[in-house]
Amino acid sequence: MKIKIFDTTLRDGEQSPGCSMNLKEKIEMAQQLERLNVDIIEAGFAAASPGDLFSIQQISKSVKNCTVASLARTHKGDIDKAWESVRYAVNPRIHTFIATSPIHMQYKLKMEPEKVVEKAVEMVKHAKKYCSNIEFSAEDATRSEPEFLGKIFEKVIKVGATTINIPDTVGYTTPDEYYEFLMKIRKYAPSLDKVDISVHCHNDLGLAVANSLAAVRAGATQIECTVNGIGERAGNAALEEIVMAVNTRKDRYDYQSNINTKEIMRTSKLLTRITGVNVQPNKAVVGANAFAHESGIHQHGVLNNKQTYEIMTPESVGLEQNVMVLGKHSGRHAFKARLDELGYKLTKEELDKAFVRFKEVADKKKEVFNRDIDAIVSGQKIQVPEIFELERFIINSGNTITSTATVILKKEDEEIEEVAIGDGPIDAAFKAIEKIVDKKLTLDEYALQSVTEGKDALGDALVRIRENGTVYTGRGLSTDVVEASIQAYVNAVNKMMYEDFTDVKQK
Numbered sequence: 188m189k190i191k192i193f194d195t196t197l198r199d200g201e202q203s204p205g206c207s208m209n210l211k212e213k214i215e216m217a218q219q220l221e222r223l224n225v226d227i228i229e230a231g232f233a234a235a236s237p238g239d240l241f242s243i244q245q246i247s248k249s250v251k252n253c254t255v256a257s258l259a260r261t262h263k264g265d266i267d268k269a270w271e272s273v274r275y276a277v278n279p280r281i282h283t284f285i286a287t288s289p290i291h292m293q294y295k296l297k298m299e300p301e302k303v304v305e306k307a308v309e310m311v312k313h314a315k316k317y318c319s320n321i322e323f324s325a326e327d328a329t330r331s332e333p334e335f336l337g338k339i340f341e342k343v344i345k346v347g348a349t350t351i352n353i354p355d356t357v358g359y360t361t362p363d364e365y366y367e368f369l370m371k372i373r374k375y376a377p378s379l380d381k382v383d384i385s386v387h388c389h390n391d392l393g394l395a396v397a398n399s400l401a402a403v404r405a406g407a408t409q410i411e412c413t414v415n416g417i418g419e420r421a422g423n424a425a426l427e428e429i430v431m432a433v434n435t436r437k438d439r440y441d442y443q444s445n446i447n448t449k450e451i452m453r454t455s456k457l458l459t460r461i462t463g464v465n466v467q468p469n470k471a472v473v474g475a476n477a478f479a480h481e482s483g484i485h486q487h488g489v490l491n492n493k494q495t496y497e498i499m500t501p502e503s504v505g506l507e508q509n510v511m512v513l514g515k516h517s518g519r520h521a522f523k524a525r526l527d528e529l530g531y532k533l534t535k536e537e538l539d540k541a542f543v544r545f546k547e548v549a550d551k552k553k554e555v556f557n558r559d560i561d562a563i564v565s566g567q568k569i570q571v572p573e574i575f576e577l578e579r580f581i582i583n584s585g586n587t588i589t590s591t592a593t594v595i596l597k598k599e600d601e602e603i604e605e606v607a608i609g610d611g612p613i614d615a616a617f618k619a620i621e622k623i624v625d626k627k628l629t630l631d632e633y634a635l636q637s638v639t640e641g642k643d644a645l646g647d648a649l650v651r652i653r654e655n656g657t658v659y660t661g662r663g664l665s666t667d668v669v670e671a672s673i674q675a676y677v678n679a680v681n682k683m684m685y686e687d688f689t690d691v692k693q694k
Contacts, residue, residue: 190433190442191409192426193385194220195229196458197246198258199423200413206462210242217246219457220253220414223450225426227254227409229282233272234265243272247279254320256280261310270317281314284324284352287331287339300335308342315347322385324352329360329368337375344376350383350409351376355398358391358421362401369405379406387411388424395424400432403442414458415466415473427451427472427504435499452505478509513560515549529557530651530658531564532686558634561649561660574684575624577677578602582669584612594619596677613672620676624684629653635668648675652683659683 197213200206220228233240247255255276259265261283273279285307292298314321323343325336340351373379386402388395399410416425433440455473459465468475478501488495501509513525522545544563549555575596584590592615595604605622609615621628632651648663648671661679665671
């Protein structure tokens with residue numbers, strides 16, 4: 188069965204405190220939602236402000252492959268503005284709603300139930316004059332009477348509603364209860380079988396995703412959700428969690444969606460960048476720790492077979508790989524794997540000493556980074572013969588000339604000189620060194636930091652170069668940051684040349 192994904196990040200999500208967006212940001216987000224391949228984008232609430240109406244118009248014009256919807260109360264003016272905002276869409280939808288729970292009808296609407304039904308029917312008819320795609324929502328449905336909902340749904344379907352939304356507006360229900368509630372409503376409103384049944388669940392009790400999936404089991408064909416689960420109060424059902432639950436557990440959920448899951452992480456990060464609201468590290472699917480492992484037992488298992496502790500692949504949501512976080516819980520296997528990744532070749536004795544030092548550092552820090560490992564290994568004074576030595580260098584650089592570097596390296600008793608141009612003095616110097624060693628190398632990482640404070644501080648340069656899949660790390664130290672960088676590059680080259688020489692000798 189195909190499930191439609193109705194994304195309301197730009198409407199309900201934007202109502203979340205601190206999540207407002209400007210026009211440019213809304214269009215950028217809408218275009219990313221289109222790449223994510225959601226079925227419907229609820230672009231806003233046109234009657235809220237002239238700015239909201241204009242932004243929905245611009246989104247309607249820019250999005251070509253998704254239905255674009257605007258929310259509207261069951262007021263004629265709201266519906267007119269909703270149409271004005273979505274009329275430019277390839278597939279426009281008007282989404283109108285009215286509250287149906289006793290508490291809302293009495294205290295908010297101050298209307299009798301029969302008047303609510305009349306109003307709903309009248310406004311769906313009015314919306315139908317503009318377009319064929321009409322969604323009707325019964326606000327606070329889960330605290331409404333099932334028989335009353337059946338009645339109002341039958342009537343609005345009869346006059347043209349094509350999608351019926353049965354929302355858990357205040358996040359009150361539970362999965363089993365929601366399933367039974369929806370099945371009961373379907374008995375009172377048999378016409379629901381002819382339209383899309385939609386659900387819109389809030390997360391006040393942390394059950395929005397579970398409730399949404401229970402609703403699909405009860406016959407829902409559309410799920411309303413948001414990226415990162417943002418929204419009013421505790422937020423909405425999280426799009427990424429719903430989609431990956433369905434994709435991962437096909438044995439339980441025999442459903443399909445059109446979502447391009449490899450765009451999930453990109454979409455999540457874009458929303459974070461736009462709103463400035465970060466997701467919690469342990470957030471399912473898109474949290475920083477979702478594919479990170481620190482426990483030594485877990486790391487050992489994942490290094491042998493990822494499926495030991497990963498039920499979905501990081502690649503499936505748009506990540507390049509999982510993350511091995513090195514800390515006090517990490518074991519020898521993960522430490523050795525990181526050393527290999529950084530290009531270090533240690534003997535068993537050297538590895539034993541480095542691991543002891545690693546544990547000492549890990550007890551003092553929450554996380555041990557690559558720079559810490561470099562320091563740990565360097566502290567053991569692991570050296571290789573200096574095949575090349577830096578003799579001297581000359582740099583010509585400025586903001587109006589092309590940077591040029593002349594580098595002279597000494598190999599045994601011979602001085603070798605090369606000149607190169609580059610994007611800045613350091614790039615030019617690195618290219619000159621490549622000419623000298625006659626190798627095309629890939630620079631994986633370059634970092635420079637101050638060892639001490641002040642103008643005369645030592646610069647500590649680190650480079651990682653790659654050749655034929657093997658990484659070599661080099662360090663350089665000097666008060667001249669260009670010299671430190673060149674020394675680091677030469678140091679990495681020496682390690683590469685030494686290993687090449689050793690391999691040839693062994694053969």
